[in-house]
Amino acid sequence: MSDDSGWLNSYINSLPERGWFQFLSKYVVVPFWVWREGRPKLPGGPRPSPQPSDNTQRMMNLLMPLKDTSPIGRAKAVMALAQNVDEIFAGLDNVGTVHSARFLLVEDYICMISVYDGDFSNYIRDFISTIGSVFDALMHEVEGGDKLYPSEENVEAFIDWVREHDLFQAPDYPFDLFGLQDEQAGRKPNDPPHDLQTLPRSLILQLHANRNISLGGGYRGYPGYSAAQIRRNLGVGW
Amino acid sequence: MENKHLVKDIVHALDIDGGSTERRPVHTVGVGATGFFKPSPMAQRFCVAEHFLPKAAKKGVRVDIRFSNGMGVVEEHDGWSDVRGMAVRFYLENGQSTDLVSMTLPVFFAPTPETFLDFALNARPKPCQRATPWQKIKSYLQLQLPLPDPYPGQTERPNEGAIAFASKHVWAQPAVIDASSIGAPVSYVRATYHAVHTFIVTGKDGQRRWVRFSWAPIAGVLNTDPKKPPEDRYLKKDLEKRLSHGRTERFSLMMQIGEAGDDFNDSTRQWPPHRTRVMMGTLTLNKVREDQQEYFEKLSFNPWHLTDGIDPSDDPVLRIRKDVYAFSSNRRQGTPCPFSGTKG
Structure with a gap:
């Protein structure tokens, strides 16, 4: 709430909420800035880190675009998973680094949301070796999936594909967006420092490049502990 | 004292129009309450300080708590966007005590005393620069947010200077970003407070760990509606009620x-939120004392006032806060804190 300096000021303050100004922003202002200083797409998944708790309970938000988005195509994707429940549960048990995993059908995507420990590439390799058959069934229903079939013969391509479709995880602290964008553009982070007032523009342009993102790395109720440590301390083994 | 001139310069840099040398230079307006702290059953595993031991859990450790508005002015503007403070004194056995000084900002403004002085001088309140309609439209067209209009009656503010300074000094950016959007809590007990600096705690097994403390309100975090007119005085009444x-x-x-x-040793950066987090205990507030002047306004907290089992890190800002707080305490003739050898 500001002091009252007249109707013009009030009207200007309300511009971001007004339909005509939103239209102008969407179809003119944002495209102009995308043309002028668009940001490259930032890669998906958690960023590499040598620190222990950065390597436990990592989040994967894999969005796989459906080849056929009709109810029949969606049903095929559902069936690909439903017919392989035993494989999925046995695989997750044996991978041993997974805290939780689930599949969602959202709009035109089949999504795998999981929490795992350790390195991303090895996590995917484990998956291919334990439930590759499930992904093979699923890949037939997903855009760009045919060329990855069978996954066990296309391991590195499969890993790259998953990384490409894993959501970019926005930094936990807003200021860090500047540094990530600098690195992606091949510049030294924050050298020179960015004008703080350009942070909203940086965010908007990033959301143009990465339409879907994970808002930070997520909340953890018991951060820093691996699935193996939790199982051991709860006495439920393996 | 580490650097007498630097300590004095920092305190003077924090003195602003509307403040008083007879009051605290920042966090000037506040309200105190009493209560008790009970450690969690697992606390002593991580820290053997007296207030974390099981015997403290039986009857609780008596505490004094002072909540405050961050601004260094004697007028109350509770509803303005501002950092809030929460200083806690734990009264231990044998007349000993220890403090935990925290604020709603999760990071500090500068990594060293010298850079903090630089920041404080540049972020001193200046006359509010109201953006013209054209300047605001220009900001929108640049996909930027114009600075908010001043509050009714607000003639000076630190925003312009702090943002301009942070745009040139990366280390100030996290704190300035957070401070510029921090808002006003509906109650002092509906905000999270961070002790910001790293401390070293010694566990029951002798293991030393580098840690940071935060107070999480059980009532939950809630700010006032920024679109409604701010109230100047409600936080003390709210706590009393x-x-x-x-x-x-x-x-x-x-x-x-x-x-x-x-x-x-750098309190300008937060650690990632997924570091291991331990619940160390519960603080219960039970009374607002009537004699605020004697019990809370004269009381001198100090973030360096620690006890066995908790040591300071090598954070240079934590180190100089010891002397800055002592200097300030002496100047306003507060009840001496343990380091009050410094003459104000």
């Missing part, structure tokens, strides 16, 4: 454990 008729409010003391690779 909440603690009347035997009612209480509580905070959980959370402790984040740092890892090799984290910067233990």
Whole structure:
């Protein structure tokens, strides 16, 4: 709430909420800035880190675009998973680094949301070796999936594909967006420092490049502990 | 004292129009309450300080708590966006005590005393620069947010200077970003407070860990609606009301454990939120004392006032805060804190 300096000021303050100004922003202002200083797409998944708790309970938000988005195509994707429940549960048990995993059908995507420990590439390799058959069934229903079939013969391509479709995880602290964008553009982070007032523009342009993102790395109720440590301390083994 | 001139310069840099040398230079307006702290059953595993031991859990450790508005002015503007403070004194056995000084900002403005002085001088309140309609439209067209209009009656503010300074000094950016959007809590007990600096705690097994403390309100975090007119005086009344008729409010003391690779001596950066977090105990507030002047305005907290089992890190800002707080305490003739050898 500001002091009252007249109707013009009030009207200007309300511009971001007004339909005509939103239209102008969407179809003119944002495209102009995308043309002028668009940001490259930032890669998906958690960023590499040598620190222990950065390597436990990592989040994967894999969005796989459906080849056929009709109810029949969606049903095929559902069936690909439903017919392989035993494989999925046995695989997750044996991978041993997974805290939780689930599949969602959202709009035109089949999504795998999981929490795992350790390195991303090895996590995917484990998956291919334990439930590759499930992904093979699923890949037939997903855009760009045919060329990855069978996954066990296309391991590195499969890993790259998953990384490409894993959501970019926005930094936990807003200021860090500047540094990530600098690195992606091949510049030294924050050298020179960015004008703080350009942070909203940086965010908007990033959301143009990465339409879907994970808002930070997520909340953890018991951060820093691996699935193996939790199982051991709860006495439920393996 | 480490650097007498630097300490004095910092305090003077914080003195602003509307403040008073007879009051605190920042966090000038506040309200105190009493209560008790009970450690969690697992606290002593991580820290053997007296207030974390099991015997403290039986009857609780008596505490004094002072909540405050961050601004260094004697007028109350509770509803303005501002950092809030929460200083806690734990009264231990044998007349000993220890403090935990925290604020709603999770990071500090500068990594060293010298850079903080630089920041404080540049962020001194200046006459509010109201953006013209054209300037605001220009900001929108640049996909930027114009600075907010001043509050009714607000003639000076630190925003312009702090943002301009932070745009040239990366280390100031996290704190300035957070401070510029921090808002006003509906109650002092509906905000999270961070002790910001790293401390070293010694566990029951002798293991030393580098940690940071935060108070998490059990009532939950809630700010006022920024679109409504701000009230100048409501936080003290709110606390009195909440603690009347035997009612209480509580905070959980959370402790984040740092890892090799984290910067233990730079309080301008938060550690990632997924560091191991331990619930160390519960603080219960039960009364607002009537004599605020004697019990809280004269009381001198100090973030360096620690006890066996808790040591300071090598954070140079934590180190100089010891002397800055002592200097300020002497100047306003506060009840001496343990380091009050410094003449104000």
